[in-house]
Amino acid sequence: MAIIVTLDFPDLSQAQYDEAVDRLTGGAGLNSPADWPVRGLVLHVSGPNPDGRGWHVTDVWESREAFEQFGAVLLPILRELGVESAPPLICEAYAVVR
Template identity: 70%
Template structure:
């Protein structure tokens, strides 16, 4: 089942976010879901939080795809100094593309 994963990263800068993306994509940047190092990403949205920090919401084809991605992501977040906390994960009934 499709899931949505929402992350809140307090005290995280745009530079830290972009460094994490560069490491995830081998420096290619994020131009399409196929640029992520694992399959299954439907959409990725990210931006600053008004109180300071960074917000990320991803839609994944399945919880398994997300968990595979998380195994790659978490060490990278630690390397670039982004505080890690478990995301809020919810099942999705409908995805309109």
């Protein structure tokens, strides 16, 4: 079952986001879900929060297990960057259109 994951990072800057992406992808950037270190990503969208402070991320994953595998890779990177991770909002996807 696909899931939607929403994360709000009130203290994450764009520079920290870019650094995390570089570390996650070995510098390949975000050109395709295949660039991520864990299979199962369907969609990734991110941008600054409306108030200009922090960063917002919404992902669609093929399964909760795939997201949990990704979290095991991402969380140590965020810790190294000094970013506090907020608990994700996770819900089952009712419809995924590709």
